[in-house]
Amino acid sequence: MAGFFEQVYRLVRRVPPGRVTSYGALARMLGHPRAARTVGWALHMLPPSDPSGARDGSEDEVPWWRVINSRGRISTSCIEHSADLQRALLEAEGVEFDERGYVSWERFGWEGLPGPEVEALIRDDP
DNA sequence: ACAATGACATAAG
DNA sequence: GCTTATGCCATTG
Numbered sequence: 591m592a593g594f595f596e597q598v599y600r601l602v603r604r605v606p607p608g609r610v611t612s613y614g615a616l617a618r619m620l621g622h623p624r625a626a627r628t629v630g631w632a633l634h635m636l637p638p639s640d641p642s643g644a645r646d647g648s649e650d651e652v653p654w655w656r657v658i659n660s661r662g663r664i665s666t667s668c669i670e671h672s673a674d675l676q677r678a679l680l681e682a683e684g685v686e687f688d689e690r691g692y693v694s695w696e697r698f699g700w701e702g703l704p705g706p707e708v709e710a711l712i713r714d715d716p
Numbered sequence: 717a718c719a720a721t722g723a724c725a726t727a728a729g
Numbered sequence: 730g731c732t733t734a735t736g737c738c739a740t741t742g
Contacts, residue, residue, distance in 0.1 A: 594739055613724050617738090622726055624737045628723040631739075661722065676723090684721040690730085 592714055594622070594683070594689045595632040598710045600603040601703070602633070604658040608683040610693055612660045619702050620712065634658060655679040656700070664691045 592600070597620050605611055611641040613633075614626040622628070633654040659665040664673045677687065685698050703711070 616720090617724085622738075624725085625739070627722060627737065628724090628739045630723040631721075632723095654723085657723080659725070662722085668723055673723095 592712065594620070594625070597633070597637060597712050598629050598632040599652045600634075601708070602652050602657060604703060604707075604711075605653055605700050606622060607656075607697065608698065610656050610658050610662075610680065610685060610695075610698050613702040614660050615700075615702065617655065617705070619708050629640065629657075634668060634671070636671075638675070647680055658693060662695055662696075667670075 598616060601616055601619060602611075604676070613625075613629040614623075616629050617623060617625040633652075636652055636654050654671065658676075665678050666676060667674055680693070685693055687693055702708075
């Protein structure tokens with residue numbers, strides 16, 4: 591069984607470009623419905639992503655910017671992962687923000703993985 | 717074991 | 730919609 595952080599990272603890597611999900615939704619998928627804060631903390635420890643696309647094809651990159659809060663807004667106050675950076679990364683993928691800074695769950699929300707897929711992620715062996 | 721920490725969620729005013 | 734207050738929980742010192 592992978593550590594909780596590792597489980598979070600694996601799940602976030604499955605979020606497709608141009609879609610978003612929430613901290614709470616990720617926690618629920620992993621079977622810890624109330625661990626949203628812990629999810630946020632896990633993402634906080636990631637290295638800031640390179641907006642200039644210098645991701646050199648490494649699959650281990652975690653697209654932390656596709657995770658926002660349950661109201662559809664960017665939630666970070668961290669300077670390494672600034673709200674400006676996150677918004678820019680999302681917009682580069684086609685995600686749109688309304689004039690008040692909200693993302694529409696209807697249009698861009700990620701449905702998540704089917705149960706068996708999640709269980710496979712939680713289990714070990716990459 | 718205990719207290720502190722953290723990019724949340726939710727309810728209330 | 731905004732701000733507070735409270736509950737949450739994995740990780741760390």
